[in-house]
Amino acid sequence: MNDNSIKLVIIENGAKQIIQTHPGEYRNLMMLLRDKLFLEGFGECGGMGRCATCIIKTKGINGISNIKERNEPATLSKLGFHENDIRLSCQLLITPDLDNAEIEIMEY
Numbered sequence: 415m416n417d418n419s420i421k422l423v424i425i426e427n428g429a430k431q432i433i434q435t436h437p438g439e440y441r442n443l444m445m446l447l448r449d450k451l452f453l454e455g456f457g458e459c460g461g462m463g464r465c466a467t468c469i470i471k472t473k474g475i476n477g478i479s480n481i482k483e484r485n486e487p488a489t490l491s492k493l494g495f496h497e498n499d500i501r502l503s504c505q506l507l508i509t510p511d512l513d514n515a516e517i518e519i520m521e522y
């Protein structure tokens with residue numbers, strides 16, 4: 415395995431699984447989750463940060479990936495989510511900031 419691999423703990427419906435990836439394998443975290451988990455209706459706007467169907471709860475994200483940019487803060491606050499750990503997965507790039515993070519698929 416290449417040594418810049420990134421390990422993610424994914425929680426879906428209470429079940430945990432570990433997924434390994436590396437920078438550049440996917441355009442963003444939403445694409446990875448959609449590809450690996452076959453989630454229905456996930457990522458409907460294709461990563462524009464507008465639909466919020468790619469919403470996740472996160473734990474253990476580091477660095478600048480904690481900063482919500484572009485459409486993300488506006489889209490989330492329209493839905494009443496102001497917490498730092500609630501994110502749009504399409505706005506998170508797969509970088510070492512995500513290594514060992516916990517990502518929970520949310521239903522809202």
Ligand code: FES
Pocket residue numbers: 444456457458459460461462463464465466467468502503504505
């Ligand atoms: S895919 Fe639509 S907000 Fe993320």
